[in-house]
Amino acid sequence: MIIAERKSITDIWQMIEPFKRIALIGCRGCVTVCMAGGAKEVAVLAAALRLAAHERGRELVVFEEMVERQCEYEFIRPLQRSYPQEQAVEGLVSLACGIGVQALAECFPHLPVLPGLNTSFLGMPERSGVWVERCHACGQCILDSTGAICPIARCAKNLLNGPCGGSQEGMCEIGNGVECAWHLIYERLARLNRLDSLQSLALPKNWAKDRDGGPRRLIREDWEDEV
Amino acid sequence: MKQQVAVEPISGALNKHKVQPVLVLGAGITADYAAQRLSSAHKIVQIKWGPVADLPLDWLLKQEALEKGRIESSWEKIKAVALLDWSGQVGEYILRIQLENGEVRDLRGKAVVIALDALPVSTLAWGWPGPANSSRPLEETITLSDLTTRLTPVLASSSGRPERDGLSVWAAGHNVGILLGPGGLEAAPNTLLAIKCALVLKQQVDCRVGIFYEELAVGAGAIEALYQESRQAGVEFYRYTEFPQVIEQEAQLRIIYRDPSLPDHFPPWEIPVTLIATATEYYPSKEIETVATLAGLPTGPDGFLLSDTLHAWGGQTNRKGIYCVGMARGLLRLMDLPEEVAGVAVDLGQGSSREKTLLLAQVDPLLCEVCLTCFRVCPHRAIEITDCTKRSSHGKLYKQAAWIHPEACQGCGICIAECPAQAINGADPLQPESKLDPDSGWHFFMLDNGELYQARTREDFSGNQGPVRLVVLACRQSGFLAVQTLTRLLPFYRPQLKLGILAEIAVYPVACAGWIDDLTVLRCLEDGADKVLICSCHSGACQHQYGNHRAKKRLRLTEQYLQEIGLKDRLDFYTLAGQNYLQWLTWLKKIINQLKSH
Ligand code: SF4
Ligand code: SF4
Numbered sequence: 001m002i003i004a005e006r007k008s009i010t011d012i013w014q015m016i017e018p019f020k021r022i023a024l025i026g027c028r029g030c031v032t033v034c035m036a037g038g039a040k041e042v043a044v045l046a047a048a049l050r051l052a053a054h055e056r057g058r059e060l061v062v063f064e065e066m067v068e069r070q071c072e073y074e075f076i077r078p079l080q081r082s083y084p085q086e087q088a089v090e091g092l093v094s095l096a097c098g099i100g101v102q103a104l105a106e107c108f109p110h111l112p113v114l115p116g117l118n119t120s121f122l123g124m125p126e127r128s129g130v131w132v133e134r135c136h137a138c139g140q141c142i143l144d145s146t147g148a149i150c151p152i153a154r155c156a157k158n159l160l161n162g163p164c165g166g167s168q169e170g171m172c173e174i175g176n177g178v179e180c181a182w183h184l185i186y187e188r189l190a191r192l193n194r195l196d197s198l199q200s201l202a203l204p205k206n207w208a209k210d211r212d213g214g215p216r217r218l219i220r221e222d223w224e225d226e227v
Numbered sequence: 228m229k230q231q232v233a234v235e236p237i238s239g240a241l242n243k244h245k246v247q248p249v250l251v252l253g254a255g256i257t258a259d260y261a262a263q264r265l266s267s268a269h270k271i272v273q274i275k276w277g278p279v280a281d282l283p284l285d286w287l288l289k290q291e292a293l294e295k296g297r298i299e300s301s302w303e304k305i306k307a308v309a310l311l312d313w314s315g316q317v318g319e320y321i322l323r324i325q326l327e328n329g330e331v332r333d334l335r336g337k338a339v340v341i342a343l344d345a346l347p348v349s350t351l352a353w354g355w356p357g358p359a360n361s362s363r364p365l366e367e368t369i370t371l372s373d374l375t376t377r378l379t380p381v382l383a384s385s386s387g388r389p390e391r392d393g394l395s396v397w398a399a400g401h402n403v404g405i406l407l408g409p410g411g412l413e414a415a416p417n418t419l420l421a422i423k424c425a426l427v428l429k430q431q432v433d434c435r436v437g438i439f440y441e442e443l444a445v446g447a448g449a450i451e452a453l454y455q456e457s458r459q460a461g462v463e464f465y466r467y468t469e470f471p472q473v474i475e476q477e478a479q480l481r482i483i484y485r486d487p488s489l490p491d492h493f494p495p496w497e498i499p500v501t502l503i504a505t506a507t508e509y510y511p512s513k514e515i516e517t518v519a520t521l522a523g524l525p526t527g528p529d530g531f532l533l534s535d536t537l538h539a540w541g542g543q544t545n546r547k548g549i550y551c552v553g554m555a556r557g558l559l560r561l562m563d564l565p566e567e568v569a570g571v572a573v574d575l576g577q578g579s580s581r582e583k584t585l586l587l588a589q590v591d592p593l594l595c596e597v598c599l600t601c602f603r604v605c606p607h608r609a610i611e612i613t614d615c616t617k618r619s620s621h622g623k624l625y626k627q628a629a630w631i632h633p634e635a636c637q638g639c640g641i642c643i644a645e646c647p648a649q650a651i652n653g654a655d656p657l658q659p660e661s662k663l664d665p666d667s668g669w670h671f672f673m674l675d676n677g678e679l680y681q682a683r684t685r686e687d688f689s690g691n692q693g694p695v696r697l698v699v700l701a702c703r704q705s706g707f708l709a710v711q712t713l714t715r716l717l718p719f720y721r722p723q724l725k726l727g728i729l730a731e732i733a734v735y736p737v738a739c740a741g742w743i744d745d746l747t748v749l750r751c752l753e754d755g756a757d758k759v760l761i762c763s764c765h766s767g768a769c770q771h772q773y774g775n776h777r778a779k780k781r782l783r784l785t786e787q788y789l790q791e792i793g794l795k796d797r798l799d800f801y802t803l804a805g806q807n808y809l810q811w812l813t814w815l816k817k818i819i820n821q822l823k824s825h
Contacts (some may be wrong), residue, residue, distance in 0.1 A: 032598060039649040040649050
């Protein structure tokens, strides 16, 4: 899932400085699960902003809304009815990933839409309260040859042919408790008795399918609406 | 390779829906004892698995059989070589075991009693070195656990007919020295054993007894009172800084002891003894670890089950319907075995009629995002992820959602605080949604002269907005008890007093500090509180394992972002014990004075 974290309240406060009436829009998808933009986080942020306004003697009305998935127009559109003339609120703060922020902006062309979260990475909870990156969305998956451990997302240098000299006792030289992806790959392949797959040289990857090829788009013709 | 699983273990005649057995887990004498004792009222399936400690406790079984006059027949024994899985909930637990012939079986039981033995692994390295100048084996030295075992009949007999046979043979007239190893708290179980044994030897047989120690962990648990009692009874205590030597002189053992409070040039004491007991270390077997992992039971730092859960009595664990008796909780529990099994029997007998918890958490499956937060955090393992069907105007909706087992839930509210989708509600008057119900708590005024009064009605309270408003969220197990005591001691406020009100204080009970989340605190502040004060149980004393810790961590973050929005010193966290109302009062006064001076 997409992992995100809330921006500091100071940042959010500065963003909403010009507005007297705002709505916080949460998302029931990934960001609920990673504790960044669910119903609870929306309620907490709203309460905090109201308190801050009260403390500073500032007038501020905060609405709270939840959307099933903020990355789908169909889920956002009902909100348009809540804020019909775009007068009811002066700005929207999205507590979804960057995708949600932009989808929201597309549905509300005349309203400022502000990001309440920093979208961090594609990952999973390693344990309760700890999320780790697992996929880089590189567009051309190589997990078959690397023992299902991704060296693009998990090696600091995106190496394709084994570890660098900074791999020490299983840990990456960048520190922060990051494990060396290539060490993990080696151990796993050894366990699977498949070390031979490391014999062949991985040729340079086609990065055109990654971000380097510009914004990506995926089309399934069989599913595509007639236009 | 997938193994065939045979369900339905129980002998044919049994209607499994009506008479689920109680599963007893363990192969040693503690398990036999528990099984036998419980078999008078329940059908028992004993899973013979795990280590067998060599404990001469047969008398326990005999005495029990004598009392009952018979051993019930509904006591089935199944030998297992492995425990593979543990699922289900109170009412029906399912244990998957492997038999000697490799067959895998699922055993079902309405409750499980864990009665695994622990094993003595070594006499500690610092422990009994043997007399420095003798090579003959000495009958005069035994281990502390041996001593305990021999004294257990006396220790355990509360019925007024102490069984002293075992004692008189070897203990009468002895001079006993008990050597405890260096170390403080970790040695607490041994300390407790030593003191208990010493007390029995002193009072029942009139031995002279001395305990040699580096540090007595009297602060731990119930040791303090016992320590006082044994001092008064005449047990001698010798603190050492250097482990005492033992020598043999004229066929007499002597403990050479140097009193650390005396100057160095003083000669050491020579204390003649006829019996020396040294502490043995018991280690939890790997079976205990397996059980803890599979069943989701907490272990203490020593690896034994639940060694530090203060509120678990009668062998209860954090999960309803799972009990743990005897050595699986550490050596020191051995002496409490009869008492613990009795507790289990009582608890089993009460079944579901047991007092309901105040708060029953419920998940709204339509709001649940199946994030697994509650499933992971519930200290009582009461939450399952289930398929659910919900009718809506569009027909049927199928989805997965968290579901809280109403029997297993113990109402701490931790899941309510942590659910990011606000999908869990508690039938508590204090729901996050409904804000704090002003009628559910207690209200106080502090007057200008520093006196504290109770508000008689809520009107009294809200009509007199003092300059300082304090909201106290107090755990029912600690802070709220303290305040409850105060309500019996404080006079009621009368408006005729015409004294200025310095502060008004509203105290609300919460099931556990773990129920309190950032939103609750923010709502209190929004409602106009100048400060929110949280009172929880002391560290390590939470009935729900870690409710207080989680609350504390959570609220540390809350404090941070309160600072970010420019609110300083608006939240405080205190721990206290239920009887400590005076301390609470002192805090209250201090906080109000601080607030006033701002
Ligand atoms: S914490 Fe809430 S959203 Fe997550 S699984 Fe539990 S009930 Fe569902
Ligand atoms: S209230 Fe406590 S015991 Fe009940 S389900 Fe929630 S976390 Fe578990």
